[in-house]
Amino acid sequence: MVGVRQFDEAEALRKALTLFWTKGFDETSMQELASATGVQRGSLYNAYGDKGALFLKVFEVYRRDFLRQLRASLDRPKLHDALQSFFDCVVTSMTTGNPTRGCLSTKTAASTAIVDESIREAVQGLLDELEGLLGGRLARAQPSDGLRLAPGEAARLIVTLTRGIVIIERVYQDEQRLRATADALIALLLDDRALASGGDRA
């Protein structure tokens, strides 16, 4: 290796992620990315080609972290707890920061950046994995969990609702409301009587 990268790529990508997450793809300029990362614009172009390619690198970091957290959140014996913990994780992630940062994939999906096929595929990939994560957990539901929908259908419904929750957060900035909406879906999704009969004392 002769010409070696001068900046810490992992750190730079993290800082770029913070910026993209806060402002969205379109509204983030290369100049801002350069300032935030401490890497000059020219170097960024040299290293990644263009803003879209840099974004895909950053999005990969985001995707990995996001899914890792949610995977862990679902790892609870009772489905009710797993779903509550899942939504808690989602809500906490989007309400972090001041002003709250929201959700990067949702901001991206709603912006014109989504017409770029490679970006669309990246976002879709994340949502597909998210759906798979949920589907896997839901498929392991016990009769006592009282799941009232096929796992696949339920997974898609949950993924879709999380996207909606993100938008509601942007407009109302009321974390309590988000959690209440999540609870409402969980209540509909799981039969309470079945849940009670599968209590922790049995």
Added chain:
Amino acid sequence: MVGVRQFDEAEALRKALTLFWTKGFDETSMQELASATGVQRGSLYNAYGDKGALFLKVFEVYRRDFLRQLRASLDRPKLHDALQSFFDCVVTSMTTGNPTRGCLSTKTAASTAIVDESIREAVQGLLDELEGLLGGRLARAQPSDGLRLAPGEAARLIVTLTRGIVIIERVYQDEQRLRATADALIALLLDDRALASGGDRA
């Protein structure tokens, strides 16, 4: 009246709406608005002040139309039919156009335009009215409709899901999937047995 507006304001606002709807607030320039409406940039500034104020005017047109359609869609005797017709209306609206135009309020909510307080209030106003519309219809539910949630809670859940559906549309561009997700929520929300016992032959 001495100096009178030369252009047809209603028509100009409609054309501006099409543009904002397609591209979103941030990505739409005053030059594009001028070209689309046939009104010169300077005139737009003179008439509305700045892009934000013009957007609010346009958003008002959007809001009126959107809510009028949805109000009509909910006017059906059986709640199940009303909700299906409601979601059909929402999905049809966002999948219109080529490429599909999506949802203006959601695009706006997800963009940085939402930090502008007057724009945030406009979007919130629309969602509040939407929630009120649904809440009103749900409050008139019959026992035979089998509504499994308090009307207010159900209304918020539905509003939130519609926002999520918009995002899913952007990513997957699969109208069928949107309708299936809507049907899944309706199925959860309404008790089928109650529905059957309240059939149209009684």
Added chain:
DNA sequence: ACCATTATTGACATAACCGTCAAACTTGAC
């Protein structure tokens, strides 16, 4: 017919953006 008032027009000022590039620099390999 005139005039006051407003709308329209096109140019101007300013700033931001993206992407490129030649020159200078840095570094590991030999």
Added chain:
DNA sequence: GTCAAGTTTGACGGTTATGTCAATAATGGT
């Protein structure tokens, strides 16, 4: 220590954006 290869740098060019303004045009009231 020298060299080849890749990186960094700062400047350049071209494009696009917002908002302003003085000059011009249009109109309803009188």
